[in-house]
Amino acid sequence: MAEPRKKKTIHDYYKVQKELGKGTFAIVNLATRVADDQDVAIKVIDKRKCKDTAALRNEVSCLKACQHRNIIRLHELFESKSKVYLVMELVKGGELFDRIVKLGKYSEADARGLFYNLADAIGYLHERSIVHRDLKPENLLVAEESNVDVKLADFGLSIVVDDGETLFTCAGTPGYVAPEVLAHHGYGKEVDIWALGVILYILLVGFPPFYDQDMSALFKKIMRGDYSMPSPHWDCISDDAKDLIKKILVVNPKDRLDIAGIMNHPWLSEELPSLHLESTLSELKKYNARRKFRAGVMAVMAANRFKVALESIKDDVEKFKTGLGI
Structure with missing residues (x-):
């Protein structure tokens, strides 16, 4: 048989x-x-x-x-x-930010190329009603060691939303999370735009716009949109790049640029200097080391710290909602 x-x-x-x-x-x-x-x-x-x-x-x-x-x-x-x-798909080049540090030479034009590809990918998702919800360095990979073709990964927090649907689940990573998520105000695709702005800021100068070792203080800064463009790090960055960030990192999601506005911004089409951003690579190397150390130390208690920090900013949440006229 x-x-x-x-x-x-x-x-x-x-x-x-x-x-x-x-x-x-x-x-x-x-x-x-x-x-x-x-x-x-x-x-x-x-x-x-x-x-x-x-x-x-x-x-x-x-x-x-x-x-x-x-x-x-x-x-x-x-x-x-x-x-x-x-x-x-297997990606062999590791994390994007690590790859940038290894380049040795890096310009604002290079940063723009990387940002354009990432924004184009987010636009593709949004056209299909997908919100990624967790844009961060660990989820930006490089296809091969010989190039810097960015690959967006980790869709564990992604969700398909219906037209007009509002999300309320608290999702994201401290430092990249949008103000409306912290405020439990309800949110949509705009949270990905905010995270794009944070990533663009880092691509240009090597450190994040919002940072504090105390998570409650960090969240308060995010909800106020409290960031700056300090000298000398921003001195050689173009005015149009600064303008784009200012139009993305807007606390009120209704006033934030959408993907179409980003892709049509002058910075993405103008001629840019090929000046080597030595300071950016130096700062990015330090930022990479710091975030990986903190990720390893805090991984076990991260979720609990997130909840505790949210509890501690209730007054700021009310101010945020008042500011939006809610």
């Missing part, structure tokens, strides 16, 4: 090489596709540990909807009783 045909699994199509990283309920492995020897990254999600199945469904649906050169690609999906396997 013939043997019953065995149902094929992901291991029939991909050979796992090594572990690339590990999270609370997921492991990312380097693997090779058997059919053509193409290297891929496989995110293995343990369904028993992952309690937020809605977030997992959101991540998968968002990735399935995306076919953009600057967004990490989902090749295919496998599922077993206990695990979900996301077969992803």
Whole structure:
């Protein structure tokens, strides 16, 4: 009698090489596709540990909807009783900010090229009613070590929203989170625009617009839009770049530039100097070291600190709402 045909699994199509990283309920492995020897990254999600199945469904649906050169690609999906396997495009260049530091030479024009690609990717998401909600350096990757083609990754907090739908879940990363998220005011796609402004600021001078070791103080600065462009770091940055940031980092989301406004801003089309931004690379190197150290030390208590900090800014929330006429 013939043997019953065995149902094929992901291991029939991909050979796992090594572990690339590990999270609370997921492991990312380097693997090779058997059919053509193409290297891929496989995110293995343990369904028993992952309690937020809605977030997992959101991540998968968002990735399935995306076919953009600057967004990490989902090749295919496998599922077993206990695990979900996301077969992803492999990016080999590491984090964008680390790659910039290694360039040795970096100009405002380089910063603009990176920002343009990222803004174009966010515009693509917004056209498909997807809000990323967690734009930050750790989620900006580089395709290859030989270039700086940016790839937007990690759609774990992303969500598809209906027209006119307002979100209330507190999501994001301190330093990049928008004021309206902290105020529990309800928010939409504008939170991604705010984060783009923070990232652009860092791309230009190497440090963030909002920073404080005390999270409550940090959140208060964000809700007031309390940032500056100090000398000498900003002295050699163009006026149009400064103008764009000022029009993005606007506390009231209704007055914030949208993607169309960003893409049509003069800074994205004007001729820029090729002056090497030595100070930016120096500051960015320090910022990279600081954020990675803090990420390692504070990872366990981060969620609790976020909640405590939100509780401590209730008076500022009321001032924020009053300022918006709510």
